[in-house]
Amino acid sequence: EVQLVESGGGLVQPGGSLRLSCAASGFTFSNYAMSWVRQAPGRGLEWVSSISGSGGSSYYADSVKGRFTISRDNSKNTLYTLMNSLRAEDTAVYYCAKGGTDYYYMDVWGKGTTVSVSS
Amino acid sequence: DIVMTQSPDSLAVSLGERATINCKSSQSVLYSSNNQNYLAWYQQKPGQPPKMLIYWASTRESGVPDRFSGSGSGTDFTLTISSLQAEDVAVYYCQQYYTTPLTFGGGTEVEIK
Numbered sequence: 001e002v003q004l005v006e007s008g009g010g011l012v013q014p015g016g017s018l019r020l021s022c023a024a025s026g027f028t029f030s031n032y033a034m035s036w037v038r039q040a041p042g043r044g045l046e047w048v049s050s051i052s053g054s055g056g057s058s059y060y061a062d063s064v065k066g067r068f069t070i071s072r073d074n075s076k077n078t079l080y081t082l083m084n085s086l087r088a089e090d091t092a093v094y095y096c097a098k099g100g101t102d103y104y105y106m107d108v109w110g111k112g113t114t115v116s117v118s119s
Numbered sequence: 120d121i122v123m124t125q126s127p128d129s130l131a132v133s134l135g136e137r138a139t140i141n142c143k144s145s146q147s148v149l150y151s152s153n154n155q156n157y158l159a160w161y162q163q164k165p166g167q168p169p170k171m172l173i174y175w176a177s178t179r180e181s182g183v184p185d186r187f188s189g190s191g192s193g194t195d196f197t198l199t200i201s202s203l204q205a206e207d208v209a210v211y212y213c214q215q216y217y218t219t220p221l222t223f224g225g226g227t228e229v230e231i232k
Contacts, residue, residue, distance in 0.1 A: 047220060105171065
């Protein structure tokens with residue numbers, strides 16, 4: 001069974017940092033693009049970042065560019081995002097999602113991890 | 120950036136009736152080299168993560184009931200629920216994956232009339 005499990009969320013002060021992880025199982029992780037998508041309370045879905053299967057290409061929303069870094073460890077079947085200089089507006093549930101081999105739809109989603117940025 | 124505009128924001132449909140959700144992209148998401156529309160539809164029920172229903176604008180994901188169908192090409196797309204069931208109450212989103220930044224529509228909330 002294909003499964004994604006996020007971890008690492010929590011309460012952090014503005015300006016702080018957090019690293020989220022997403023453990024993948026049930027598929028050949030290195031063959032697929034992966035993405036982070038967030039959802040602020042009561043709001044819609046917002047794409048955050050994506051990375052190719054090899055890790056050689058990564059893409060970011062303007063709202064996080066320069067502050068967030070997406071990465072993956074294909075030997076550990078794990079996706080990461082390092083979030084620096086966090087702001088109140090980064091408060092959201094963060095989902096990791098599996099894509100296609102070269103396509104950035106999202107066919108499997110994790111349950112999400114909550115990030116709250118507040119003093 | 121490609122802006123995805125969904126309509127309506129919400130709709131109430133009687134059980135067994137048809138529900139139609141529209142999604143319009145600010146530029147074409149049809150890739151000419153493979154004649155594919157880079158458009159997906161997702162369903163999100165309260166307290167749950169989204170679930171992909173449709174990709175390539177009209178290809179139903181495995182396990183998705185056949186009452187869900189996607190249509191359209193270029194910039195105009197439709198998700199149709201042919202006979203609404205109680206378990207279909209959810210928010211539905213379209214998403215283009217033609218180019219980054221990947222973008223979602225604002226969502227359409229479907230409820231029972």
